[in-house]
Amino acid sequence: MSEEVLAILMMWTFIFIYSIFGSIDFGAGFWAMIYNNHKTMAGRIANRFLSPTWEITNTFLVLLVVAFVGFFPKGAYTLGTVMLVPVSLILFLLAIRSAFMVFSYSVQGYRRTMFIISGISGLLIPSLLIAVLPISQGGFIAVDGDTQSLLLSKLLTSPTLYLYVLFGLTSELYLSSLFLADYARVSKKEDAYRLYRSNAILLGPLTLISALFTLLFITPESRWLIDNLMDQKIWFILSLVAFLIAYFSLWWPKQNRPGIGRPRLTLLATVLQYGLASVGYGLAHLPYIVYPDLTIYEAFTAPETFYSLMIMYIVGLAILAPGFYIFWRLFLKDKRYLQQE
Amino acid sequence: MDTVVLARAFFGTSLGFHIIFATLGVGLPLMIVIAEIIHQVKGDNDYAIMAKRWTKAFAVLLGVAIPSGTIVGVQLSLLWPGFMEIVGKVISLPFQIEIFAFFLEALFMSIYVYAADRLPRYFRLISVFFVALGAVASAILISAVNTWMNTPDGFKIKPDGTIYDVSPWDAFFNPSFLSSSFHVAITAYMTGAFAVASVAAFKLLKKRPERERAYHLKGLFMSLTVALLMSFVSAVSGHHSAQILHQHSPEKLAAAEGLFETQRYAPLAIGGYTDPKTEEVKYGIEIPWALSWLAAGKFDTEVKGLYEFPRETWPPFYVHTLFNLMVGIGTLLLGLAAVALAYWWFFVKRKGKPFPKWLLWSLVLSGPLSMLGIEFGWVFSCSGRQPWTIYRVQTTAEAATKNEDLGVLFLLFLGLYALLSVLTVLILTAYFKRNPVSKDMEKLQS
Numbered sequence: 001m002s003e004e005v006l007a008i009l010m011m012w013t014f015i016f017i018y019s020i021f022g023s024i025d026f027g028a029g030f031w032a033m034i035y036n037n038h039k040t041m042a043g044r045i046a047n048r049f050l051s052p053t054w055e056i057t058n059t060f061l062v063l064l065v066v067a068f069v070g071f072f073p074k075g076a077y078t079l080g081t082v083m084l085v086p087v088s089l090i091l092f093l094l095a096i097r098s099a100f101m102v103f104s105y106s107v108q109g110y111r112r113t114m115f116i117i118s119g120i121s122g123l124l125i126p127s128l129l130i131a132v133l134p135i136s137q138g139g140f141i142a143v144d145g146d147t148q149s150l151l152l153s154k155l156l157t158s159p160t161l162y163l164y165v166l167f168g169l170t171s172e173l174y175l176s177s178l179f180l181a182d183y184a185r186v187s188k189k190e191d192a193y194r195l196y197r198s199n200a201i202l203l204g205p206l207t208l209i210s211a212l213f214t215l216l217f218i219t220p221e222s223r224w225l226i227d228n229l230m231d232q233k234i235w236f237i238l239s240l241v242a243f244l245i246a247y248f249s250l251w252w253p254k255q256n257r258p259g260i261g262r263p264r265l266t267l268l269a270t271v272l273q274y275g276l277a278s279v280g281y282g283l284a285h286l287p288y289i290v291y292p293d294l295t296i297y298e299a300f301t302a303p304e305t306f307y308s309l310m311i312m313y314i315v316g317l318a319i320l321a322p323g324f325y326i327f328w329r330l331f332l333k334d335k336r337y338l339q340q341e
Numbered sequence: 342m343d344t345v346v347l348a349r350a351f352f353g354t355s356l357g358f359h360i361i362f363a364t365l366g367v368g369l370p371l372m373i374v375i376a377e378i379i380h381q382v383k384g385d386n387d388y389a390i391m392a393k394r395w396t397k398a399f400a401v402l403l404g405v406a407i408p409s410g411t412i413v414g415v416q417l418s419l420l421w422p423g424f425m426e427i428v429g430k431v432i433s434l435p436f437q438i439e440i441f442a443f444f445l446e447a448l449f450m451s452i453y454v455y456a457a458d459r460l461p462r463y464f465r466l467i468s469v470f471f472v473a474l475g476a477v478a479s480a481i482l483i484s485a486v487n488t489w490m491n492t493p494d495g496f497k498i499k500p501d502g503t504i505y506d507v508s509p510w511d512a513f514f515n516p517s518f519l520s521s522s523f524h525v526a527i528t529a530y531m532t533g534a535f536a537v538a539s540v541a542a543f544k545l546l547k548k549r550p551e552r553e554r555a556y557h558l559k560g561l562f563m564s565l566t567v568a569l570l571m572s573f574v575s576a577v578s579g580h581h582s583a584q585i586l587h588q589h590s591p592e593k594l595a596a597a598e599g600l601f602e603t604q605r606y607a608p609l610a611i612g613g614y615t616d617p618k619t620e621e622v623k624y625g626i627e628i629p630w631a632l633s634w635l636a637a638g639k640f641d642t643e644v645k646g647l648y649e650f651p652r653e654t655w656p657p658f659y660v661h662t663l664f665n666l667m668v669g670i671g672t673l674l675l676g677l678a679a680v681a682l683a684y685w686w687f688f689v690k691r692k693g694k695p696f697p698k699w700l701l702w703s704l705v706l707s708g709p710l711s712m713l714g715i716e717f718g719w720v721f722s723c724s725g726r727q728p729w730t731i732y733r734v735q736t737t738a739e740a741a742t743k744n745e746d747l748g749v750l751f752l753l754f755l756g757l758y759a760l761l762s763v764l765t766v767l768i769l770t771a772y773f774k775r776n777p778v779s780k781d782m783e784k785l786q787s
């Protein structure tokens with residue numbers, strides 16, 4: 001495996017991890033708004049998860065940017081130039097959301113505002129984030145000599161963008177429903193579990209349909225991607241199998257206990273489903289970062305830097321692992337935290 | 342305004358805003374750690390109350406420090422894509438390690454805030470220690486990139502801009518890294534301590550029950566002790582940083598001092614302003630020989646003047662004023678902390694007298710002044726490097742984005758910063774009004 005491919009593999013891994021955690025994070029914000037004061041405590045459960053974790057998820061987003069700059073500086077140059085407006089909007093929304101998350105913890109009066117801000121930005125931020133995919137597939141960047149710019153009006157009038165957004169949002173809500181269903185089950189809140197389960201039952205097929213439509217209505221400039229995707233069929237077939245396992249295990253009875261479905265299994269199989277599809281998509285996207293102007297080979301960093309970055313990732317993750325473990329124990333496993341009223 | 346100036350104004354504003362919260366985000370955790378330690382050693386509950394209340398304030402400030410830091414980090418790529426392309430190749434290492442420091446801080450901050458009641462006491466101390474460690478490590482690592490911009494190292498560049506022979510660790514440990522990063526960390530501690538002293542002094546201005554007065558006096562004494570120590574160390578490290586300027590960025594030192602002619606026995610110009618017409622410092626006080634001595638410890642040291650360098654690479658003249666303001670504030674605060682502690686020792690402790698109003702009011706100003714000193718220091722460091730973004734490698738114009746949509750975005754973010762500032766003040770006052778010290782003291786007794 002060449003250095004460039006190793007680097008893009010790392011990058012995709014980070015993007016994948018963030019897209020899962022980001023979906024759960026923003027989705028939880030949305031559900032916390034919808035189910036604020038709901039009798040099942042579904043809103044409170046979403047918020048209980050969100051309070052200690054959003055900061056970590058946010059750090060992961062910064063990690064994505066930093067890793068991209070480190071691994072593919074030329075890519076950072078191109079995307080930094082063309083994404084000025086959309087990314088600035090993301091930053092703006094993120095700042096308001098983060099600030100209110102913290103403020104509402106200190107002063108109760110800000111709770112309602114926080115729920116609304118976090119809920120709405122929980123839909124807007126992912127919509128803006130996923131816009132990078134259609135842009136990277138070509139057709140939305142004008143090149144004039146040395147300068148590149150985003151064709152904003154073409155992007156905003158293109159159905160591809162909205163189908164991607166639809167796919168992104170249904171996936172976000174599906175993943176977060178599954179996660180919160182599992183979280184509710186562990187917290188022994190069966191009513192909230194059933195609520196999130198029924199959301200997931202509704203959303204699951206919608207994610208598949210919107211994915212299909214996204215591919216059907218792809219722009220002519222992105223035909224190359226479709227051809228490449230066809231070569232990666234196997235990953236998508238496996239992904240579909242994972243989806244079916246996940247979806248049907250929502251009806252799988254629990255052993256020796258009342259209650260329907262196995263949310264932990266569903267969640268893990270769904271993560272696998274998205275993982276397999278990401279591999280297929282990622283392979284089809286190679287070697288381009290932005291089609292047709294930028295490949296991973298042109299964008300790659302200095303090799304010396306690449307190796308020292310790799311070493312530091314291994315060292316850093318090893319040092320932080322116990323911290324993540326303690327964190328997981330305290331907020332995702334500890335019954336004293338989960339089962340409080 | 343042209344795009345480059347607009348990009349500088351935009352980024353400078355983002356950074357200037359973030360620095361306030363980032364500095365307190367480094368300074369306050371140290372105070373919390375010290376208070377927790379004193380509490381565990383002496384068993385005095387007042388220090389536990391201090392730690393608890395400062396944590397509360399710290400958590401609110403973090404609510405702005407995190408998003409504003411995210412903004413600054415991402416805006417680097419948006420506003421300075423040309424710069425970040427070189428950064429990615431040469432100096433991405435500290436950025437990346439900084440993320441780990443950031444994770445450390447975020448993980449343990451959540452643990453300290455949301456799981457405190459489920460943790461044994463010693464583990465709370467460990468958590469807050471890691472928060473403090475993560476915070477100061479972030480500051481040092483991010484400063485590493487800035488020091489590399491001032492004294493770039495660890496790579497070679499061809500005339501066409503191709504970068505080769507990269508050595509990431511040499512870039513990281515560039516000539517000014519240790520001295521400048523240390524200066525950043527220490528001045529953040531100094532500012533955190535003065536910020537606490539400001540609040541304590543303000544509380545002592547009004548008449549209060551004896552129990553509360555004792556509490557605030559303890560806070561004032563503790564913060565002043567830290568402030569005095571840190572002011573002294575930051576003066577020494579600032580002096581060292583100036584010597585690094587003498588060696589590695591001579592035109593910056595020359596502009597800071599308004600020195601035009603290269604000379605031995607160079608004088609130090611304090612105050613005044615650099616007149617662009619006559620090319621000399623006007624209305625300043627000149628101390629003969631002092632600059633040569635400060636630059637390298639000897640009176641006959643030759644200090645380079647601006648005439649030594651091509652005119653188009655001269656930094657703006659106003660950096661002389663910025664430099665004076667930074668050093669002036671640092672010196673003033675060092676003196677203030679010393680006077681206040683001496684007063685405490687001779688009159689408050691021994692004779693039981695209260696602090697006089699004028700001294701308390703000066704102390705109230707110390708926190709904001711210290712923060713201003715930091716801001717002046719950063720503006721000095723970055724405008725003193727102009728016209729370069731990476732000293733003698735890349736100009737600011739080459740680094741900047743070519744995108745022309747900056748104006749509207751700048752206004753949008755100005756609005757955001759104003760909103761967040763107002764909200765921070767409102768939330769801090771609302772919280773501490775609803776939860777006065779007396780309430781925490783009662784809670785502890787019951």
